Amino acid sequence: MSLQGRRILDAPMRLMVQARQIYVYALAARRSWHDGAHVLVEQAYASMVRDFCHRDGxxxxxxSVMRDxxxxxxxxDLYAHAFVLLAIASYVEVTGKSTALAIADETLAFLDANLVASQGGGYAETWPHRDGHRRQNxxxxxxxxxxxxxxxxxxxxxxxxxxELFVLLKSRFFQSGxxxxxxxxDDGLRPAVGLDGTIVEPGHHYEWCWLLRRFEKATGRQEANALVNALYAHADRNGFDSEGLVIDExxxxxxxxxxxxRLWPMTEAIKCNLVEGVRGRAGCLDKAAVLAGLLARRFLEPALQGTWIDRLDAEGRSSCDFVxxxxxxxxxxxxxxxxxxALDRVSD
Incomplete structure (x- = not known):
């Protein structure tokens, strides 16, 4: 949308965004936040499959596709395909229609056949392949x-x-030093040459921490804890500006x-600190509260109600001309x- 709340109709519709919206609608349905959420899940899922899967034969x-x-x-794109899989899981979770898992398996088979990297493990960024860095994201x-x-x-x-991806995280993406x-x-999944090979995003540290706690619960693999501790410590020590906003890079x-x-690293820091705080990490619940207040004051309240500011520049002004x-x-x-x-505290 525009900053005035109007739809921007001439922009292509990206697969990743459609898949993320299904995740959002499904969560709203599961939490009973919106009476029509179940209908939105069905409609959004059907249109995603219709408009993007095998669309060009x-x-x-x-x-991405145009509105026509x-x-x-x-x-x-690997990133977009990952969100398709998340959308399918969200759809199955809220509808119980496990037949959709067949499309997830087909998507994974496509990744295996076309995007498995020839060096270093993991997957290539795109098919057809393009030159450029490989990413952990x-x-x-x-x-x-x-x-x-x-x-x-x-x-x-x-x-x-x-x-398998947890092993890749430990052996390639995470730098123990x-x-x-x-x-x-690079192509061999070694840190890129020069400055690019040193770039860290604190928001991704927090996002990985949140995911690793889910992985730890699912598998019982205690070695996830050491990674969480290291990633959290690095982000907590280096990831904030003087105002308390999470630094992009x-x-x-x-x-x-x-x-x-940006807005999104703030949300990931909130999620991570809440989970860690519930687990007993000192000070995390207070940090989450402070971050939530900053998120509201800097990214939500200055925007039109129901919208948000995505990015602030070095002077703290909005640097994105759309929502x-x-x-x-x-x-x-x-x-x-x-x-x-909040529910846990009420029940206590």
């Missing part, structure tokens, strides 16, 4: 989707795939790199964790 899911149904970008969201598929189905094959999670890699040594501040729907996925997750802690 090829296997996999198109990256024509394909805007036929690239098969799509693998993180694939890890998230596989956990969700396991949770909605209890079918072991999804958890086994998540375990600095305690940091590197973002960009820093270097592995803790020096700031990018001066902008990206993709951010709702992050906000709804933070709201759900806040809700759970």
């Amino acid at each position: 090829r296997d996999g899911w198109a990256y 149904g024509t394909v805007a970008d036929s690239t098969r 799509p693998h993180m969201h694939l890890f998230e989707a596989l956990l969700a598929l396991w949770e909605c189905s209890q079918q072991r094959r999804y958890l086994e795939r998540a375990e 600095s305690g940091a999670l590197i973002e960009y890699f 820093i270097c592995a040594d803790g020096t700031p790199k990018t001066q902008s501040r 990206p729907a993709s951010s709702l996925y992050h906000m709804i997750g933070a709201i759900d964790e806040l809700r759970q802690v």
Whole structure:
């Protein structure tokens, strides 16, 4: 939407955003937040399959389409496919229609056939392949989707795939020397040459911590705890500006790199601190409360009601001229964790 709350109708519709919205609607249905949420889940899921899957006669899911149904970008993107899998898991969880898992299995088979990397493990970014860095981020969201598929189905094959990505996290993405999670890699999944190979996003540290606690619960693998401790410590020590907003990018040594501040790292820091606080990590519930207040004051209250500011520049001004729907996925997750802690406190 525009900053004035109007739809921007000439922008292509991205697969990733459609899938994230299904996740949002499904969570709203499960929590009884909206009477029509179940209908929205069914409608959004049906349109995602209709408009993106095999849309151009090829296997996999198109990256984006126009509103008339024509394909805007036929690239098969790992990041977007990860969210398709999360959307399917969300759909199954709320509807009970486990037949949709067949589409998840077909999607995973497509990834195995076309995007498995020739070096270093994991998956390539796109098919057809493009030059450029490989990233940890799509693998993180694939890890998230596989956990969700396991949770909605209890079918072991999804958890086994998540375990493979956990190994990749330990052996490739996480750098034990600095305690940091590197973002960009070469074709062999070694840290990229130069400054790019030192870039860290504190928001992803918090996101991984939240996911690793789910993984730990599902598998009982206690070695996840050491990774959480290291990732949390690095982000907590280096990831904030003087106002208390999460920094977009820093270097592995803790020096700031990018001066902008985005909404989504704030939500992931809230989620992580809530989960860690419930587990007994000192000070985390208070940190989550402070972060929630900052999120409201800096990103929500200055925007038109029902919308949000996605990014602030170095001077604290909005630097995005539209309201990206993709951010709702992050906000709804933070709201759900806040809700759970509030319910737990009431029951106590």
